[in-house]
Amino acid sequence: MPEIDWGPLWLTMQLAGVTVIVLLLVGTPIAWWLAWTRSRFRTLVEAIVALPIVLPPTVLGFYLLTALGPHGLIGGIWKDLTGSALSFTFSGLVIASTFYSLPFVVQPLHGAFEAVGKKPLEAAWSLGASKLDAFFTVASPMAVRGYLSAIVLGFAHTLGEFGVVLMVGGNIPGVTKVLSIAIYDHVEVLEYTQAHFLSAVLLIFSFLVLTIVYTVNRRLPIHVS
């Protein structure tokens, strides 16, 4: 049994978990807006949200690195507020991952909200529910499959990111050294056993999560047509 460093695995789970929470908070309003707006900026916003799907991670990583740096757009504000830098930190990684995985959360939610449609909402409003009330008690529960897809895809996509993390986070053990980078490191120094082990953990974990999700999804009593 070789010596395995579990630090990167734990860090990866933390990063993916925190990122998914941030993504839900940021992605839900965007998806809601996209589902109902008639604004002509709609297609523009849709394109921006979808950019990370087609953009090479190094390109996105490069721009994020610039933005998150102490003189960058986001990093500068962060530094004024907290006094510390963003690049090569865990917080910086969360922000970068949020951009990177945004389409994987916004798109399922957008689709789910559209599938729910205006009709149940109108019924809820006519029954005295405020717009926010109707969102939480009718639209969200009816869009539960969309939320499930969004959480799984957002989590899994963050779990596997490599290029962006390398550009923005570097490779600092315990701070920014996540699983995919740890595997890369092991391969670089020909520690194939460790690489195999960590890869297998990631593979089995991903497989299990997806199986559970598809099973739960099939059994959910909500049928929105």
Added chain:
Amino acid sequence: MNQLDARFSIDYPGFRFDVAFTAPLEGTTAVFGSSGSGKTTLLRCIAGLTRVPSGFLQFDQAVWQDDARGIFLPVEQRRVGVVFQEARLFPHLTVTQNLKYGMKRSDPSLRRIDFAHVSELLELESLFERRVSGLSGGEQQRVAIGRALLTSPQLLLMDEPLASLDQQRKKEILPFIQRLNRELRIPVLYVSHDLQEILPLADHMILLKEGKVAATGPIQEVFARLDLPGLVESNAVGAILETRIMEHEPQFGLTRVEFSGQSLFLPQQALPPGAPLRVQILSRDVSLVVGDPPATSSVLNTLEATIVEVRKSPGDEYAVEVKLDVGCPLLAMITRKSFSQLRLRPGQKVHASFKAVALS
């Protein structure tokens, strides 16, 4: 009397919606018209689900919309119950949870409608623990009606609530809707293109045509107008009479009802003596007799009538429409030959014989 005062206008491409009317806030007001006449738009404007840019809507003393003053009360604050064409139940909730969704959000001091009463009225008890997806179309619509009622609305808006149901289910639900108004005393605005739904229900009528109000008034008067050719096939409806059941004659299979002091006979009804019954007379079923009616006739129903107005039928060049007064308006459709033989003129006293049909 309290009333609803509405003025809405908007230009859609190829369609101008321009509606203004007042309607009493009691009984059932039918909004009637063919599809595309703007019925649903009107209902959505009143509910506050659609906002036309220049509108005015006053419910009794409360202004719900006045764009001249920038007033628009959002739907959730109007306390209107809306029953849509499709039931629109919430699939993630049970029947009971659906029923209580609006009730829980209503002001307790304004609740006048009791959960047990509505459950009994709409026969909902057996459905309580069921999942919405397991209900039939008729059951879903009953739950939807109950859900809207339990908010104790000031006004109930129904948008073709029976349109998505087959004939059998329609017959199932219609009696429930008839009971609503009698028992709960909530003013109802009922949108439909189906005369057979409206005739038994409506007290008042707003007739829409191509986005405009073509006629409005008590239903008996609207149907007795001769100047609305083709709009509602009004020549088919001769009169709508509000009668009261007097007695049953089971040996003849008949029920005797009273209308303004005179007796009429109908096929036997299930209702008890004393119950009100709305009766329809078709204009083609009316025949006129000048002078005394023959002492022996197979026709059971004869009323004294005064001729009000005579005109040629727009739909049939060999027919004449005669508007009579029998204590309420009655339209008769007779042949031109009969008309010239009888030499009818306004003011003349005649006898009108007809077959009466119960509406329910």
